[in-house]
Amino acid sequence: MLRLLSVGLFVLAWQAASWRVGGQLLPAPATVLGAVVAEARSGALFLHLGATLARVALSFALAMTLGTAIGYVMGRRRTVDRLADPWLLILLNLPALVVIVLAYVWAGLTEAAAIGAIAINKLPNAVVTVREGARALDPTLDEMASVFAVPAWRRLRHVVVPQLAPYLAASARSGLSLVWKIVLVAELLGRPNGVGFEIGAAFQLFDITRILAYALSFSVVVLSIELLLVQPLERYASRWRQRAA
Amino acid sequence: MRPAGVSALLEVDIERKAWAASAGDRLQVLENVRFTLRHGEVGVFFGPSGCGKTTMLRIIAGLDPDYTGRVVRPPHARIGMVFQEPRLLPWRSVDDNVRFVAPDITEERLSALFAILQLDRHRTHFPGELSLGLARRVAIARAFAVEPDILILDEPLVSLDARLSAHIRDELAALVDSRPVTTLLVTHSLDEAVRLGDRIFLMSARPGRIVSETFIPKPRAARDASDVAAIKRRVEHEAERQGSVAT
Known part of the structure; x- marks a missing residue:
């Protein structure tokens, strides 16, 4: 209820701001909604949203998989941590734009270059978060599993992953928001489709309504994923905490 | 139910175990701890705090390989x-939690185990919903679920009230008698030691050594209050003589 009220307030504030500065500079919510419907009817909206979502999914999966594996090893092995830490610091502080531009220069304006560049931007974030989780693993549970000779795979699945779950969730949530932002830059700079490409094209024509239409559609998709996928998954993974509380 | 290996013998010979102390020197924890346990025997280790009992159990369990000597398990x-x-x-x-260590356990056996330990009503509960006494019982169920050849009990009844402690102790005795298993029990309770053990090993203060051994020939189930009192007096007398007081 409070959330709906909050959304309502946002729309009202938007409308008020539109009246204040004029529809040319800030189109009203109804105008933007009309543009969304028109783009959807033409099929362009779904084409571009689909392309962006596919890039997000691939680069996010790649970064999370690699980042989790590297972060886990770094958290458990001090030598590996010391060896890889300087690389991690460099990657953490490298601007996203530099990585994207270099990827396009070195690998061409290809899909692989775009996805790779987005994944590299997200990777250090996942590594750092999972490394903290791996450092915080409870050694007494590890000993218990070791005494009972529990096979490595079962140990990983039932002892390690549940302990890492809050860190993975935090990494996924922050990572997803990071990837959403970076993917648009990558599309703007070197892809022939996607929300970023469309926003770039609209910018050339100073078409603010279309920019907002795509931004709004994109935000709705992100919010839906958060509400329908991320939050239920998080609740399921932490159900034992709720019951124990 | 799988019978434990009949000829199984546990041989422990820990010559030395030391920790690195903060000052840089080595802190001697165990010295010349030697004993053997035959299949089905319950060896109880009784001694003052900090004498290395838990360290010894960790070595026997294979959790601490940093010691001089050898442990031969069946x-x-x-x-x-x-x-x-x-x-x-x-x-x-x-x-x-129990199935985690014993994924092949049958429903029948698991139910029987939960019935003995009175855990039937708690099977679907998470550990955070259990009292300490119940959680300890689950840990005992887990240890028995794997049908162990060697059972290691490190103060399993510590910090429980006397009534609950006596109840779980009797359940433990019933489980050990239902399927003989070589058992090592560390406890600070002489009563627990006398009621559960076949042999009581008295340990010295650090560095821990075995200073005496008391053999109890009478089966657990046949021991009455006067037997328990007599054995307790013997062990207490020996502890006083050796200057080893369990605290």
Whole structure:
């Protein structure tokens, strides 16, 4: 209820701001909604949203998989941590734009270059978060599993992953928001489709309504994923905490 | 039910075990701890705090390889261990905690185990919903579920009230008698030692050594109050003579 009220307030504030500065500079919510419907009817909206979502999914999966594996090893092995830490610091502080531009220069304006560049931007974030989780693993549970000779795979699945779950969730949530932002830059700079490409094209024509239409559609998709996928998954993974509380 | 290896013998010979102290020198924890346990025997280790009893159990369990000496377990021996703290997986139910170490356990056997330990009503509960006494019982169920050849119990009844402690102690005795298993029990309770053990090893203060051994020939189930009192007096007398007081 409070959330709906909050959304309502946002729309009202938007409308008020539109009246204040004029529809040319800030189109009203109804105008933007009309543009969304028109783009959807033409099929362009779904084409571009689909392309962006596919890039997000691939680069996010790649970064999370690699980042989790590297972060886990770094958290458990001090030598590996010391060896890889300087690389991690460099990657953490490298601007996203530099990585994207270099990827396009070195690998061409290809899909692989775009996805790779987005994944590299997200990777250090996942590594750092999972490394903290791996450092915080409870050694007494590890000993218990070791005494009972529990096979490595079962140990990983039932002892390690549940302990890492809050860190993975935090990494996924922050990572997803990071990837959403970076993917648009990558599309703007070197892809022939996607929300970023469309926003770039609209910018050339100073078409603010279309920019907002795509931004709004994109935000709705992100919010839906958060509400329908991320939050239920998080609740399921932490159900034992709720019951124990 | 799988019988434990009939000829199984546990041989322990820990010549030396030391910790690195903060000042840089080595702190001697165990010295010349030697004993053997035959299949089905319950050896109880009784001694003052800090004499290295838990360290000894960790070495025998294979958790601490940094010592001088040797531990010979029966080939392919399965170990069941109850730690001082229950060490349950908080995100798995009672049922799933036991199945985690014994995935092949039959429903019939699991039910029987839960019935003995009076855990039937708690099978779907998470560890965070259990009292300490219940959690300890789950840890005991987990240790027995693997049908161990060697059972290691590190103060399994510590910090429980006297009534609950006596109840779980009797359940433990029933389980050990239902399927003989070589058992090592560390306790600070002489009563617990006398009621559960076949042999009581008295340990010295640090560095821990075995200073005396008391053999109890009478079966657990046949020991009455006067037997228990007599054995307790013997062990207490020996402890006074050796200057080893369990605290």
